[in-house]
Amino acid sequence: MKLDASELIALLKGDAQADKVVPPSGYTATLTLFTSAAMAFLAVFALALSLATGRLADRWASELARSSTVRISAPAGQMDAQTRAALEVLRTTSGVASAKALSQEEQRKLLEPWFGPDLPIENLPVPQLIEVIEDSSGYDSDGLRLRLSAEAPGAVLDDHTRWRKPLIKAADRLRFLGLLSILLIALATGAMITLAANAALSANAQVISVLRLVGAHDAYIARAFVRRFTLRALSGALIGVVAGMVAVAFLPSASETGGFLTGLGFQGWHWLLPFVIPPLAALVAFRATRTAALRRLKELT
Amino acid sequence: MIELQNVAYNYGGGELLSDISLKLAPGSFHFLTGPSGAGKSTFLKLCYMELMATSGRVQVFGRDVATMGRDEIARNRQRIGVVHQDCRFLDHLPIAANVALPLRVSGRDTSAEEANLKDLLSWVGLEDRADALPAELSGGEKQRAALARAVIMSPDVVLADEPTGNVDWEMSKRLMSLLVELNKMGKTIMIATHDLNLIRTAKSQVNARVLRISNRQLQLAGADL
Ligand SMILES: Nc1ncnc2c1ncn2[C@@H]1O[C@H](COP(=O)(O)OP(=O)(O)OP(=O)(O)O)[C@@H](O)[C@H]1O
Ligand SMILES: [Mg+2]
Numbered sequence: 001m002k003l004d005a006s007e008l009i010a011l012l013k014g015d016a017q018a019d020k021v022v023p024p025s026g027y028t029a030t031l032t033l034f035t036s037a038a039m040a041f042l043a044v045f046a047l048a049l050s051l052a053t054g055r056l057a058d059r060w061a062s063e064l065a066r067s068s069t070v071r072i073s074a075p076a077g078q079m080d081a082q083t084r085a086a087l088e089v090l091r092t093t094s095g096v097a098s099a100k101a102l103s104q105e106e107q108r109k110l111l112e113p114w115f116g117p118d119l120p121i122e123n124l125p126v127p128q129l130i131e132v133i134e135d136s137s138g139y140d141s142d143g144l145r146l147r148l149s150a151e152a153p154g155a156v157l158d159d160h161t162r163w164r165k166p167l168i169k170a171a172d173r174l175r176f177l178g179l180l181s182i183l184l185i186a187l188a189t190g191a192m193i194t195l196a197a198n199a200a201l202s203a204n205a206q207v208i209s210v211l212r213l214v215g216a217h218d219a220y221i222a223r224a225f226v227r228r229f230t231l232r233a234l235s236g237a238l239i240g241v242v243a244g245m246v247a248v249a250f251l252p253s254a255s256e257t258g259g260f261l262t263g264l265g266f267q268g269w270h271w272l273l274p275f276v277i278p279p280l281a282a283l284v285a286f287r288a289t290r291t292a293a294l295r296r297l298k299e300l301t
Numbered sequence: 302m303i304e305l306q307n308v309a310y311n312y313g314g315g316e317l318l319s320d321i322s323l324k325l326a327p328g329s330f331h332f333l334t335g336p337s338g339a340g341k342s343t344f345l346k347l348c349y350m351e352l353m354a355t356s357g358r359v360q361v362f363g364r365d366v367a368t369m370g371r372d373e374i375a376r377n378r379q380r381i382g383v384v385h386q387d388c389r390f391l392d393h394l395p396i397a398a399n400v401a402l403p404l405r406v407s408g409r410d411t412s413a414e415e416a417n418l419k420d421l422l423s424w425v426g427l428e429d430r431a432d433a434l435p436a437e438l439s440g441g442e443k444q445r446a447a448l449a450r451a452v453i454m455s456p457d458v459v460l461a462d463e464p465t466g467n468v469d470w471e472m473s474k475r476l477m478s479l480l481v482e483l484n485k486m487g488k489t490i491m492i493a494t495h496d497l498n499l500i501r502t503a504k505s506q507v508n509a510r511v512l513r514i515s516n517r518q519l520q521l522a523g524a525d526l
Contacts, residue, residue, distance in 0.1 A: 021405065023393040210389045213351065214450070215379035216406035217372050301351055301374065 022207055022224040025200045029232060032196045036236030036281050037243070039189045043182055044244025044274045050178030051273070052264045057171035070099070070130040074154035082152040083128050089151050090132060095139030102129045132157075138165075189233070189281060190288045197229055197289040201296045212300050222293035226286055233285030237278035245274055302327050302458050302489045303348050308357035310343055317343055319517045321357070325458070325491065330484045330507050332500050333493040334522065335514035341493040342386050344514065345460050348491070349383050350374050362457075379407045382451030384461035386493075388443045390435040397422065397431040400450045407454070414453075421449045424479060426472070440467035448476055458489040465499060473499055481506045 070090065074082045083101050090099035102110070107129060108121050141159050148155040201208065204225075211221050248265050266273065303325040310318045317340045325331065325348075333341050346352040347359055350366055359366040361377050369377070382403075390399045401418055404411050411418075422428045425445035430438060438446065448464050459480065465473040477499060484490045484507055494500065503509050511522040 020394070020398075021391065021402070207391055210391055211402075211406055212375070213349075213378065213383065213385070213389060214403045214406055215375050215454075217375045220406055220408075297371075301353060 019224055019227060021211060022204055022228075025203065025228070028196045028200050028203075029228070032193060032229060032232040032285075033236040033239075035192050035196075036189060036233040036285070037240035039185050039192075040237035040240025040277050040281060041244040041247075042240075043185045043277050044241055044248060046178045046181035046185065047274060047277075048248050048265055050175045050182070051266065051270055053171045053174040053178065055267070057168050057175060060168045060171065067131045067133045068157065068159035070132060070148065071127045071156045071158060072130070072152060072154045073125075073127040073156070074152075076125070078154070079128055082154050083130070086130060086148060086152040086155045089144070089147050090130065093139050093144055093147070095134060095137050096144075097133045097135040099130055099132045102131060127154075130155075186280065186284055190284045193229055193233060193285045193288040194292050197225060197292040198296075200225060200229075201293060208296065209300055212297070218294060218297045221297060222290055225293050226289045229289040230282050230286045234278050234282035237281035241274045241277050245271070302362065304360040305347065305354075306358045306360075308347060308354045308359055310340070310347060310352065311355045312343075316355075316517060318347075318514070318519075321519045323512070323519060325489050327457070327489055328484065328487050329489055330481075330503075330509040331491040332503070332509055332511045333491060333514070334495065334497075334500070334511060337495075339514040340517070341514060342462050344519070345383070345462050345491070345493060348460055349378060349381050379403065379454055380457045382454060382456035382459040384444070384447045384451045384459075384464045386462040386466075388435070388447045390443070390446070392435050395432045395434055396427060396438065396446050399435060400446055400453055403450060403454045418453065421453060425449045425476070441469070441472060444468060445472070445476065448479070452479075452483060456488065459483060459491070461490075461492045463494055464492060465494065465496060470498075474502060477503050478506070 070086055072079065072082050072086060087099055087101060090096050104121055107126060108117075108119060110129070111119055111121070111126070141157060145157050148157060208221055245266075251265055303323075305321050305323045308318065308321045309316050321344070333344065335341055343352065347354055348361070350359075350361065350369075353359075353366065361369075362380065364373070364377075366374075390396075391402065394402070397418060398405075400422065401411050401414070404414055419428065422431055425448060427442060427445055427449070430442060430446075435443060435446070444464055444467055448461065451459055451461065461480070464480075465476055468476065473496070480490050480492065481503060500509070500511060513520050513522040
């Protein structure tokens with residue numbers, strides 16, 4: 001790796017003379033440029049997908065972490081009894097970590113945004129709320145509803161966020177697939193550049209053997225090839241990233257209720273992330289070409 | 302400089318050279334003769350490390366070739382000028398750039414050697430052909446360019462494989478006197494050739510030994526020349 005770093009620096013400094021000892025390589029150059037542009041374009045989308053599904057999963061997960069609620073609407077006289085009964089049911093329900101009836105003070109706070117601070121809550125038929133926190137295994141909501149209706153007929157279980165649980169799993173999976181795609185794109189880029197580099201090395205077998213015979217070091221010969229492919233991958237990826245970002249920027253924005261499609265794109269500093277792709281492509285090209293060139297050179301004395 | 306001890310070489314179809322021992326002393330001048338296909342080029346390739354002996358030991362500049370790393374081989378090649386039988390140029394570069402190639406790959410400043418390069422090209426009579434591509438040169442012109450490339454690094458050893466195969470007698474004598482000149486400056490020279498006249502001419506100018514490959518062996522040729 002250390003040797004790689006000094007090689008990389010020598011390469012960036014450039015040596016126009018060393019470049020000329022290998023003849024220009026025509027169509028492999030164009031193909032490499034095109035390939036890395038296309039791959040970078042795809043990588044931008046994979047990245048956008050990962051980030052968007054990541055955001056979605058995080059948002060849903062944080063909503064899930066909130067408790068579900070049991071709402072008790074009963075005539076004033078039965079309120080306390082039903083609340084106690086519901087709490088007893090919840091206490092004995094497996095999957096419920098804790099259940100707590102909200103005090104009048106807490107209920108007032110909840111209603112404040114809608115009705116103002118002076119709401120005479122004592123005199124209103126406001127339902128009693130019980131906050132239910134699940135443990136990690138979760139409870140069986142149908143079973144709980146049955147038992148509640150038997151013990152406290154005025155109790156209604158509201159677990160409206162639970163249905164999202166499998167969706168969070170799906171979103172997490174999508175994020176993982178997005179990241180996996182980026183990895184596959186990187187590997188495919190490496191494979192294609194290896195093929196292109198091998199084609200160039202074969203086409204220049206004579207040149208390489210002459211250079212070796214007049215006393216060129218392996219690093220010198222490899223550099224002439226590595227430099228080309230690295231620069232091509234870099235500029236191709238830059239083109240691809242810019243095109244991909246333009247495409248993402250002009251995605252029609254879905255409404256809040258658009259669900260999954262909402263915010264398939266970049267937000268805030270995430271717009272900078274795609275610019276990691278070109279240097280990454282250059283690094284992949286550097287390693288692929290260098291490995292291919294040194295392997296070829298080992299076949300010569 | 303270069304020393305072979307009981308060296309054998311085999312391309313795969315039986316031994317071509319066997320049990321060859323030779324020591325090239327600094328400043329010595331050798332001719333290498335033998336029938337076509339006897340293994341002269343093969344012998345020279347062993348000396349400049351293009352081929353590795355299948356048995357025995359080859360030492361170059363006091364180091365065993367078998368234990369040298371790739372970079373060490375490259376460095377040592379910069380001290381050995383070689384005229385290959387088939388010249389071996391980069392076909393896309395003009396002759397001047399080809400002759401300067403050893404300077405370039407060893408990281409020397411080619412612009413500083415510009416005058417040197419010009420002198421050398423005119424010495425081999427190619428000053429007008431400096432910008433021509435190798436494919437545009439005649440066989441003899443190529444060989445002269447190859448000789449120029451072999452000596453541009455001012456190497457300690459010059460190995461030349463048929464350097465006068467395609468040039469006329471006048472040019473042969475001129476190239477030979479360049480090699481003799483280099484030998485007088487202390488360089489070690491070895492030339493593979495069929496041309497007995499050339500050997501005779503050289504022997505009058507320099508103390509040359511003549512080696513002959515026959516029956517897979519290297520022998521010192523007698524006074525029959
Ligand atoms: N790469 C190779 N693979 C297999 N056989 C080879 C190879 N190179 C040379 N030979 C064989 O080895 C033998 C010696 O070849 P070499 O080139 O050393 O001969 P030479 O003495 O230089 O001949 P010439 O005077 O014609 O140049 C020849 O029979 C040749 O066919
Ligand atoms: Mg030969």
